[in-house]
Amino acid sequence: MSAQDSDFLRASIGNSLHMGDSMFGEFGYADVSKQVDDRNAELKRKKEALKKSIDKKEAIISRSGRDFTDIKDSLPETLPNTTLHVIEDYTVAVLLLSYLFMVLTFISYYTSQATVFATGLFQSVLGSVLVTIIIAMIFNYIV
Numbered sequence: 001m002s003a004q005d006s007d008f009l010r011a012s013i014g015n016s017l018h019m020g021d022s023m024f025g026e027f028g029y030a031d032v033s034k035q036v037d038d039r040n041a042e043l044k045r046k047k048e049a050l051k052k053s054i055d056k057k058e059a060i061i062s063r064s065g066r067d068f069t070d071i072k073d074s075l076p077e078t079l080p081n082t083t084l085h086v087i088e089d090y091t092v093a094v095l096l097l098s099y100l101f102m103v104l105t106f107i108s109y110y111t112s113q114a115t116v117f118a119t120g121l122f123q124s125v126l127g128s129v130l131v132t133i134i135i136a137m138i139f140n141y142i143v
Contacts, residue, residue: 103128103132106124106127106128107121107124107125107128110123110124110127111124
């Protein structure tokens with residue numbers, strides 16, 4: 001390496017140092033490290049706040065989950081989704097009995113109002129069957 005190359009290299013390094021001093025000041029590294037430390041402290045505070053928020057939300061979830069553990073424990077692991085167990089569900093059984101009572105009431109009322117007993121009975125039974133089929137198709141489509 002020649003003397004001219006070393007002088008050029010010294011001048012280049014000096015220019016770079018002078019440019020850095022003009023941009024950041026003579027003690028710019030201290031400002032940069034202070035900014036980095038401040039940012040680091042801010043991120044740590046945010047991290048702690050997020051951890052506390054997550055812990056609070058997990059506590060709410062676990063408290064809410066306890067309300068349903070007895071129901072979850074009574075259910076099987078996988079629930080069948082193709083069949084409707086009517087006998088096991090008392091609500092549906094009560095609704096079916098109510099519907100049957102309503103149909104029988106309709107048949108008896110319509111038959112008593114008809115002029116001919118057999119025609120009234122036939123029309124009321126046929127109407128009840130058609131309404132039942134339509135309702136069953138609607139429920140089958142919904143469920």
